[in-house]
Amino acid sequence: xxxxxxxxxxxxxxxxxxxxxxxxxKSLRAVVNPDISKIRNIGIMAHIDAGKTTTTERMxxxxxxxxxxxxxxxxxxxxxxxxxxxxxGITIQSAAVTFDWKDHRINLIDTPGxxxxxxxxxxxxxxxxxxxxxxxxxxxxEAQTMTVWRQAEKHKIPCVCFLNKMDKPAASxxxxxxxxxxxxxxxxxxxxxxxxxxxxxxxxxxxxxxQKMTWQGSSLTYDGPAFETSGLQPxxxxxxxxxxxxxxxxxxEQVADLDDDFAELxxxxxxxxxDAVPAGKLQEALRKVTLAxxxxxxxxxxxxxxxxxxxxxxxxxxxxxxxxxRNHDLVRWYKDDLCALAFKVVHDKQRGPLVxxxxxxxxxxxxxxxxxINRNGTERMSRLLLPFADQHIEIPSLSAGNIxxxxxxxQTVTGDxxxxxxxxxxAAVRRAQNEAESKSSSQRESSSLAxxxxxxxxxxxFCSIEPPTLAKQADLEHALNCLQREDPSLxxxxxxxxxxxxxxxxxxxxxEIIHDRIKREFNIETHLGPLQVAYRETILQSAAATDTLxxxxxxxxxxxxxxxxxxxxxxxxxxxxxxFEEEVKTQLSAGVRExxxxxxxxxxxxxxxxxxxxxxxxxxxxxxxxxxxxxxxMVSACVSRCMLKALKLAGGQVLEPVMALEVxxxxxxxxxxxxxxxxxxxxxxxxxxxxxxxxxxxxDTLxxxxxxxxxxxxxxxxxxxxxxxxxxxxxxFEEEVKTQLSAGVRExxxxxxxxxxxxxxxxxxLKAFMPESFITSISSWYSIAxxxxxxGTVE
Numbered sequence: 001x002x003x004x005x006x007x008x009x010x011x012x013x014x015x016x017x018x019x020x021x022x023x024x025x026k027s028l029r030a031v032v033n034p035d036i037s038k039i040r041n042i043g044i045m046a047h048i049d050a051g052k053t054t055t056t057e058r059m060x061x062x063x064x065x066x067x068x069x070x071x072x073x074x075x076x077x078x079x080x081x082x083x084x085x086x087x088x089g090i091t092i093q094s095a096a097v098t099f100d101w102k103d104h105r106i107n108l109i110d111t112p113g114x115x116x117x118x119x120x121x122x123x124x125x126x127x128x129x130x131x132x133x134x135x136x137x138x139x140x141x142e143a144q145t146m147t148v149w150r151q152a153e154k155h156k157i158p159c160v161c162f163l164n165k166m167d168k169p170a171a172s173x174x175x176x177x178x179x180x181x182x183x184x185x186x187x188x189x190x191x192x193x194x195x196x197x198x199x200x201x202x203x204x205x206x207x208x209x210x211q212k213m214t215w216q217g218s219s220l221t222y223d224g225p226a227f228e229t230s231g232l233q234p235x236x237x238x239x240x241x242x243x244x245x246x247x248x249x250x251x252x253e254q255v256a257d258l259d260d261d262f263a264e265l266x267x268x269x270x271x272x273x274x275d276a277v278p279a280g281k282l283q284e285a286l287r288k289v290t291l292a293x294x295x296x297x298x299x300x301x302x303x304x305x306x307x308x309x310x311x312x313x314x315x316x317x318x319x320x321x322x323x324x325x326r327n328h329d330l331v332r333w334y335k336d337d338l339c340a341l342a343f344k345v346v347h348d349k350q351r352g353p354l355v356x357x358x359x360x361x362x363x364x365x366x367x368x369x370x371x372x373i374n375r376n377g378t379e380r381m382s383r384l385l386l387p388f389a390d391q392h393i394e395i396p397s398l399s400a401g402n403i404x405x406x407x408x409x410x411q412t413v414t415g416d417x418x419x420x421x422x423x424x425x426x427a428a429v430r431r432a433q434n435e436a437e438s439k440s441s442s443q444r445e446s447s448s449l450a451x452x453x454x455x456x457x458x459x460x461x462f463c464s465i466e467p468p469t470l471a472k473q474a475d476l477e478h479a480l481n482c483l484q485r486e487d488p489s490l491x492x493x494x495x496x497x498x499x500x501x502x503x504x505x506x507x508x509x510x511x512e513i514i515h516d517r518i519k520r521e522f523n524i525e526t527h528l529g530p531l532q533v534a535y536r537e538t539i540l541q542s543a544a545a546t547d548t549l550x551x552x553x554x555x556x557x558x559x560x561x562x563x564x565x566x567x568x569x570x571x572x573x574x575x576x577x578x579x580f581e582e583e584v585k586t587q588l589s590a591g592v593r594e595x596x597x598x599x600x601x602x603x604x605x606x607x608x609x610x611x612x613x614x615x616x617x618x619x620x621x622x623x624x625x626x627x628x629x630x631x632x633x634m635v636s637a638c639v640s641r642c643m644l645k646a647l648k649l650a651g652g653q654v655l656e657p658v659m660a661l662e663v664x665x666x667x668x669x670x671x672x673x674x675x676x677x678x679x680x681x682x683x684x685x686x687x688x689x690x691x692x693x694x695x696x697x698x699x700d701t702l703x704x705x706x707x708x709x710x711x712x713x714x715x716x717x718x719x720x721x722x723x724x725x726x727x728x729x730x731x732x733f734e735e736e737v738k739t740q741l742s743a744g745v746r747e748x749x750x751x752x753x754x755x756x757x758x759x760x761x762x763x764x765x766l767k768a769f770m771p772e773s774f775i776t777s778i779s780s781w782y783s784i785a786x787x788x789x790x791x792g793t794v795e
Contacts, residue, residue: 026064028386028393032100036401037322041107041358043094043124045152046134047142048113051164051303053077053091055134056110058309062225063099063106065388069306079110081390083520084513092513094120094344096356096387096403104317107403113144116507119489121148123343123414123454125155127358127403130320132312137163137171137300140179143662149184158290160315161188163300166308169198173300180298187295189254189286192311193247194300195240204300204308205232205240207248208286209279212236215307227310245275252277258294259285283318290319323360323401330449331360333428338362338370338420340404341451342412347482355409356387357418360451364404365397372409373425373450374416382408414488415453425449456488459504460657461511464529466501472524476501479522483514490514504534536655537607538616542567543650547642549634558634562596562642563623566650569616576604578619588624595632596621599639608644608652615655619643 032038044052057077060066070077075086079095091112098107109124125131131152135145152159163176173194180188195203195214203214215227232241252274256263262285270277289295297319301308331339344356357364364370366384371377385392385405398404412418419425428449467476480492480501491504505511508531518524544565551558569577578600580593588596600619607614626635661682665673677684731753733746741749 024064025067026099028065028098028388028391029395031098031386032103032105033399034103034105036324036399038104038317039107039323039401040104040316040320041127041129041323041401041403042316042320043109043111043121043128043131044134045111045121045125045131045148046113047136047139047144047148048090050113050134050136050139050142050145052113052134053080053110055132055162055164055303055309055312056097056108058303058306059101059106059108059313060097060099062310062313063101065097065099078389084516090114092117092120093346094124095389096405097389098386098403101313101317105402106313106316109403111148113148114507114509115144115147116505116510116513118147118151118506119454119456119487122151122457125151125157126452126454127341127343128155128157129323129326130316131157131159132316133159133161133296135161135163135176135180136168137166137173137176138168139664140172140176141183143660146183149186156293158293158319158321159296160290160312160319161296161298162308162312163298164303166194166197166300167199167201167302167305171197171201177298180296187254187258188298189251189289189295190247190298191251191286191315192299192308193240193243201302201305201307203227204311205244206311207244207251208282210244210248213311215305225306227307248275252282254295255282255285255289258289258292261285261288287319291321291325328360328451330451333432333449334361334419334424335428335431336362337424337428338364338418339428339451340364340418341453342409342416342418343414343454345412345414345485347486351383351407353410353412353485354385354392355406355412357404357406359398359400359402359404361400362420363397363399364406366395368420370409370418370420371422371425372412372416372418374453375411377411378422379409379411381406413485417450454488457506458534459489459491459506460534461507461531462502462504462534463511463531464495464500465503465515466527466529468525468527475522476518476524476526479518479524482522483517487514500529503528533657535610535612535657537609537612537614537652538655539566539568539614539647539650540653541650543646544622545642545646545649547638547645549638549641551634556629556631557627558630559627560630560635560638561623561625562621562638564639564642564646565620565622566643566646567618567620568650569618574615576601576615576617576619578621580621581623584621584624591632592624592626592635595635596624596639598632599636600643602636603640603643603647608647609654612654614647617647619646 044056046052053072054077056079057066057070060078061069066078072080072089075089079097080086080091081095082092085092091110092114094109094111096107096109098105100106109128111121111124112118125148133145133149133152135141149159161180163171163173165171166173173190177188177190180186191207192204193207194201195205195212202216203212205212210232212230212232213227214230232244234241252266256266262281265281265285266274266277286295286297290297297315299308299312299315301312303309338359339361340357340359342355342357346354346356348354364381364384367380367382369378369380372379383406384395384398385407386395386398387403387405392405395404409418419428432449465476465480467473480503484490484492489506489510493502493504494500495502503511503514505514511528511531515526515528518526542565544563546561546563548561549558569575578597580588580596585593600621604614604617606612621639624635663673663677674684731750733741733749738746
């Protein structure tokens with residue numbers, strides 16, 4: 001082949017390149033250490049793919065702490081450092097970073113958006129003072145947005161909203177604002193309006209200062225650290241001037257309705273022209289409204305295109321609270337002594353367990369001993385680190401209001417309260433008791449001045465897990481113990497019947513990630529059984545039972561007689577309760593009452609139908625009699641046995657989790673998706689049309705949603721509902737098939753189906769059962785073929 005006839009073929013791989021590398025990057029050792037009033041502890045929370053990690057990446061870059069912009073699709077962001085996160089392009093673990101912005105120190109936690117990792121959001125919000133809720137401006141409020149918003153409301157955290165992705169063609173400021181009002185029941189206060197929309201989105205107008213901010217150039221060549229700021233001019237676009245005038249008037253009216261002092265200022269000094277109110281006065285009133293959680297400031301931008309992030313950082317420092325502006329009742333008793341809460345544990349191969357702590361009072365120093373109130377023990381902290389995702393800087397000490405990473409606390413777990421010493425804890429208790437005097441509620445608080453821990457949700461999926469060989473069993477147990485300490489939402493138990501190890505998690509993805517981490521981090525190839533749904537049980541009516549236990553152990557005779565009644569609570573109740581009749585309560589000692597309660601709680605853990613936990617039941621203890629010398633364990637055993645008898649008499653019923661699904665599809669795919677949902681017996685509650693996309697709100701049982709990865713689906717546990725009561729199974733043949741098969745072949749097919757019914761799709765550790773009436777129809781379409789040999793016998 002001649003040179004002239006040769007051709008060169010190649011494949012060009014395009015990769016985002018936002019900017020040249022910086023010559024200088026700020027060091028974490030140089031981060032400002034200001035007064036507590038200039039510290040902000042914030043979290044980034046949102047639905048999946050709203051842009052949380054991208055926004056965090058831009059904050060770090062614009063504040064000068066990263067050399068170049070990372071990208072989620074390229075797997076090179078700071079906060080998504082796990083291999084699983086970079087492979088999947090999602091956030092799995094919350095990551096803490098520290099940086100400064102305009103003389104303020106910001107401790108930021110980037111949280112996951114997937115419902116499977118909702119505990120990461122829960123424990124982050126437990127220790128934060130403020131939050132930034134990120135929204136996809138083309139979708140508004142989505143399913144997981146509502147979940148994280150409820151978590152922020154529970155912890156009474158002031159929020160700022162950021163409408164991201166304003167550069168998308170379907171982005172709608174009005175739709176997003178309306179969805180915040182209707183779905184979150186919040187009071188959004190718009191602070192900015194966009195200049196342009198979709199691809200023509202070039203900047204913002206600040207309604208408080210009337211300043212126009214514009215970013216020039218493409219994000220492929222321009223990384224957006226600088227932008228042009230100018231006042232609005234009469235020569236500007238008339239439509240923009242009109243929109244700004246109306247939006248600012250609405251802003252002033254909203255703030256005046258929510259803050260009486262600001263309303264008095266308007267009616268007094270600026271009654272002739274409300275628009276003349278100074279920006280500083282308006283900003284001060286807006287801060288008060290935000291801290292009181294009467295309204296939420298709303299900003300907009302496009303993090304991927306590097307627009308609007310700097311004003312968002314300004315809003316964080318201006319409107320979200322400092323640590324000393326948050327009310328923590330128990331902390332005041334410690335005064336200047338150390339009081340901190342451990343909210344996260346991670347394992348490092350070199351350093352061992354690393355414990356994240358939020359310091360509420362006092363200061364924390366390296367090489368010091370601390371007292372764990374929950375564990376009632378003293379531990380020595382060898383090193384103190386400043387977190388920056390997976391890179392940590394060692395520091396000698398850290399003051400109140402900050403988030404630190406400690407090395408050496410081997411017994412501390414999530415939710416533990418750490419103080420300087422046992423003496424300081426006792427001193428705090430004395431201060432509380434002296435001030436409390438005779439108030440019963442305060443007396444209860446002062447008996448143990450431990451901070452409220454982290455609320456861990458109950459798992460909804462479980463499966464068996466087995467090591468490759470028995471020699472690896474001990475290694476697997478060690479791995480599971482480490483992962484459980486890191487992730488309290490992961491539960492591990494042993495099935496009493498089969499002895500199998502059962503892994504309980506928050507979802508399919510959660511268990512999949514755990515399985516992958518065991519393989520990568522602990523080098524164990526484990527086998528997972530089929531994924532199962534965590535059912536619950538309840539009762540439909542009231543019943544009473546009596547039981548007597550008479551046992552002789554050694555030379556002691558134990559005799560207990562128990563009478564009790566169980567009642568079904570309200571349909572929406574998910575709790576269980578136990579009460580004593582007044583006469584019984586006065587007769588029993590505190591130790592016996594505790595033994596009775598333990599027996600009832602033990603019975604609640606294993607229902608009478610399939611052994612799942614019981615909910616929605618109230619137990620009334622009517623009579624307890626025991627002979628002297630009877631042990632508390634025998635009392636508990638008798639109560640548990642009596643409870644099981646009463647629950648069976650009350651008509652035990654299995655409850656299955658019903659999920660609230662939000663499915664977003666294009667209009668052209670609506671029919672096949674509806675058909676698929678109909679096959680899974682889902683109920684369509686609402687259909688919302690947003691531009692070219694259709695969003696369906698659906699309720700369906702959890703077991704019918706397993707493994708469905710074909711649509712954009714977000715799932716949230718709504719309620720446990722009664723399972724259909726039929727337990728029969730049947731098998732039928734289509735008429736054409738029935739006539740073709742001989743009696744012997746039909747009998748063989750029926751035997752095969754019956755055999756499958758007996759085994760079910762359950763692990764060996766579970767009792768086989770049919771959750772509803774199940775009819776198998778045999779058809780040629782189901783790939784059932786009968787092969788005959790030459791002599792006519794069935795093969």
